[in-house]
Each structure stands twice: as C-alpha cells, then as structure tokens.
Amino acid sequence: MTPGFPIDYVGVQWDGDASGGAIRFQHGAQWGPWAELTGDGVEVAGTVASGLVWGADAAAYQVRLPVGAAQPRAVAINTTDGPPLTIGAGPGDAAGAAVSVIRRSEWGADESLRFDALGNEIWPTAYYPAQKLTVHHTATLNGDPDPAATVRAIYRYHAVDRGFGDIGYQYLIDEDGRTYEGRWSGTDPDPGHDATGLVVTAAHVGGYNSGNVGAALLGTLTTQGPSAPARSALESLLADLASRHGLDPMGSSTFTTPVSGAKWTGPNISGHRDWEATECPGGALYTLLPAIRSNVAALMSSTTTTTTTTTTTTTTLPADTRPPVISSVGAVNVTATSASVRWSTDETSTSRVEYWVSSATVLSIQNGALVTAHDMKISGLARRTKYSYRVSSTDASGNTATSANFSFTTRK
Numbered sequence: 001m002t003p004g005f006p007i008d009y010v011g012v013q014w015d016g017d018a019s020g021g022a023i024r025f026q027h028g029a030q031w032g033p034w035a036e037l038t039g040d041g042v043e044v045a046g047t048v049a050s051g052l053v054w055g056a057d058a059a060a061y062q063v064r065l066p067v068g069a070a071q072p073r074a075v076a077i078n079t080t081d082g083p084p085l086t087i088g089a090g091p092g093d094a095a096g097a098a099v100s101v102i103r104r105s106e107w108g109a110d111e112s113l114r115f116d117a118l119g120n121e122i123w124p125t126a127y128y129p130a131q132k133l134t135v136h137h138t139a140t141l142n143g144d145p146d147p148a149a150t151v152r153a154i155y156r157y158h159a160v161d162r163g164f165g166d167i168g169y170q171y172l173i174d175e176d177g178r179t180y181e182g183r184w185s186g187t188d189p190d191p192g193h194d195a196t197g198l199v200v201t202a203a204h205v206g207g208y209n210s211g212n213v214g215a216a217l218l219g220t221l222t223t224q225g226p227s228a229p230a231r232s233a234l235e236s237l238l239a240d241l242a243s244r245h246g247l248d249p250m251g252s253s254t255f256t257t258p259v260s261g262a263k264w265t266g267p268n269i270s271g272h273r274d275w276e277a278t279e280c281p282g283g284a285l286y287t288l289l290p291a292i293r294s295n296v297a298a299l300m301s302s303t304t305t306t307t308t309t310t311t312t313t314t315t316t317l318p319a320d321t322r323p324p325v326i327s328s329v330g331a332v333n334v335t336a337t338s339a340s341v342r343w344s345t346d347e348t349s350t351s352r353v354e355y356w357v358s359s360a361t362v363l364s365i366q367n368g369a370l371v372t373a374h375d376m377k378i379s380g381l382a383r384r385t386k387y388s389y390r391v392s393s394t395d396a397s398g399n400t401a402t403s404a405n406f407s408f409t410t411r412k
C-alpha cells in the first residue's frame with residue numbers, strides 16, 4: 001500500500017478472532033524487516049485490531065494477515081505533516097489541581113472527529129463515581145520522538161477507524177512524564193471528570209468501563225519497563241485519583257458496573273490483563289504494579305490534606321532511598337559473537353548492561369523485570385574483539401547502582 005504521504009503509523013483490523021500477522025515498511029527502495037502485529041488490548045467483540053505501528057515516514061507498507069482474518073482493513077496515519085488545525089482555547093486546569101494535564105486543545109485534538117456528518121456526537125458522554133483505576137500501555141514505539149503526534153494518531157484510530165467516536169483512555173502519559181487528557185469530558189476545567197467530580201466513561205476494558213479510569217503509558221512495556229519520569233507521573237496521577245475518589249491504592253474490592261450490574265473483584269489499581277486476556281499493560285510494567293501501588297500509598301500519606309485551594313500538595317521522599325548492592329559481576333558463555341553478563345543484587349531490581357569497544361559508541365540492553373539474579377545475553381558481537389562493559393540495576397523505588405567497568409574478549 002502506498003498512501004501518498006509519509007507514514008507515521010499504520011493500524012490493521014480484521015473480523016474474526018485470528019491473531020498474528022506482520023507488517024513491513026519501505027524507505028526509499030528498501031523494504032525493512034517484517035515486524036509482528038500485536039494488539040493494544042482495546043478490543044471490540046468480533047474484531048481484532050493491531051496497535052499502531054510506527055512507520056518512521058515510510059513511503060509504503062505491506063501487511064501479512066493471519067489465516068482466518070476476514071474483511072481486513074488497514075489505515076495509514078500522518079499526524080505531523082498536515083496543515084495546522086485552528087483550535088479554540090480549551091479549558092485550563094482547575095485551580096490547585098495536583099496533576100498538570102496537557103489538555104485536548106493543547107495536544108491538537110481535532111474535535112470534529114467526535115461528530116458524524118450530521119453534526120451528532122458519535123459517543124455521548126456519561127459520568128459515574130470512580131471505583132477502579134486501570135493501567136495500560138499503548139503498544140506503540142518506545143523512544144517516541146513526537147508523543148503528542150502519537151496521541152493524535154491513537155485518537156484518530158480509536159475515534160474514526162475503530163468507530164468509537166473518541167479516544168478510549170481517560171489519561172495518557174509519555175516517556176518524559178507529561179500527562180495528556182484523553183476522552184472528552186465536557187467544558188468544565190477538570191480533565192476526565194464532569195463539574196461534580198464524576199468520571200467520564202471511556203473504552204479501555206471490555207464490559208467494565210463505567211466508573212473505571214484508564215491511564216495508558218505510551219510505548220510497549222513488554223520487556224522494557226517505563227522510564228522513571230513516566231512511572232513517577234503515573235504514580236502521581238493514580239495518587240491524585242485514588243485520593244479524590246476515596247480508593248485504597250493497596251486495596252481490592254468488588255466492582256459492580258452501574259450500567260449492566262456485572263461484577264468483577266480485583267485490585268483498586270489494576271493492570272488491563274487483570275480484567276481480560278491481553279498482553280496489556282506489558283509484562284515489564286505489570287511486574288511493577290505492586291511497587292507502584294506502594295509508592296501511590298506513600299504519596300497519599302505524605303500529601304498535606306487541606307481544605308483550601310491555595311496550598312499545593314507536598315511530598316516527602318519515599319522511605320527507600322538506598323540503591324541495590326551489585327556483586328559477582330562476570331561474563332560467561334563467551335562465544336565468537338555473544339556473551340552472557342551475570343551479576344547479583346541484594347534486592348530485586350532491573351537489569352541493564354552497557355558495552356562498548358574502545359572509544360566506540362556505547363550500546364546497551366535492559367530488562368525491566370525485578371530480579372536478584374541478573375542474566376543478560378548480548379549477541380551480535382564482533383569476533384576476537386575486546387569489549388568493555390558495566391552493569392546497573394534500579395530497585396522498585398527508583399534507586400540505581402552502577403558497577404565498575406569490566407571486559408571480555410570474544411573468540412575467533
């Protein structure tokens with residue numbers, strides 16, 4: 001497919017329940033490698049939709065569908081090169097708001113996408129008391145150079161191509177820790193809520209959306225955890241929401257959907273996969289949820305309670321400010337092109353190896369899973385070459401330790 005414009009993103013949908021498929025992009029005369037199509041977990045019964053795949057301004061793309069995929073449809077999206085939209089000033093944040101949110105008018109939401117050709121709102125708003133907070137990832141690229149453009153692409157994909165009439169999350173957070181307003185919630189100054197503090201219904205967990213607040217981290221957090229700023233912004237947002245809605249961040253309870261009466265029992269701060277079969281919010285992020293709940297509780301207990309709007313929240317440092325202790329660093333199973341770097345830490349923490357040849361560029365691999373026995377395989381190495389390396393680990397509270405430099409030499 002050649003859409004005739006530089007491709008920022010492609011999303012693919014089909015009918016049925018077949019999963020799999022792949023996509024590749026053409027830059028100049030070169031076709032890139034096939035990449036697997038994976039879902040973002042925002043499902044509509046009877047259809048399968050991929051997450052948006054980054055095209056990096058490709059000229060063309062090809063899609064391989066799984067067996068049994070019916071009525072395939074693909075959409076290429078460009079949200080960076082069009083004419084600038086003229087958008088009226090939107091509402092500002094409420095005075096004293098604990099979390100600063102980039103409003104729809106600020107990230108460039110084209111509000112006309114929420115209306116049909118006759119001017120009717122496709123998905124009218126409904127509001128309920130918030131009972132659950134659910135964490136997602138968007139299954140889009142990591143290291144995103146233009147997150148606001150990604151938010152616009154997800155909005156367009158959900159609102160138009162998937163027919164929702166708006167974006168499915170109430171909040172989105174980028175890797176720099178900026179929080180974006182998602183689902184439209186009226187003209188009052190409170191994102192995600194109406195003027196009385198009820199939460200707007202969005203579409204992020206099948207069958208359980210009323211009273212359920214969805215916060216999505218941009219990126220694919222399956223093997224790589226969130227950036228420190230993104231995680232911190234998520235914890236602040238969850239603390240603010242839990243505090244406003246009287247939810248115990250460490251608690252678990254039965255949630256009854258106000259629209260159908262369906263019941264679900266689970267944590268007040270959940271991951272999407274707690275609700276239904278989906279990879280979302282990614283294994284690496286999901287593993288961090290217990291630590292995130294603890295940090296949210298710590299943020300809430302250190303927040304000054306006040307009845308005026310002139311005092312902002314104050315936070316103290318979390319109790320754990322001690323980095324993990326790294327020991328037993330070594331390279332094993334060194335072959336001509338690969339090596340495994342192993343080390344131990346005295347508390348569970350993430351794994352990162354930086355490696356380099358003399359003065360060449362430093363490369364790195366990482367794993368966001370929290371472990372004490374670290375084992376990271378480096379491949380694609382040059383033969384009979386001396387590599388220097390060092391390792392680092394970050395604990396659940398964000399404290400990082402880095403080792404001294406070591407080296408190994410690959411075989412010939």
Ligand SMILES: [Zn+2]
Binds near residue numbers: 041137
């Ligand atoms: Zn999700």
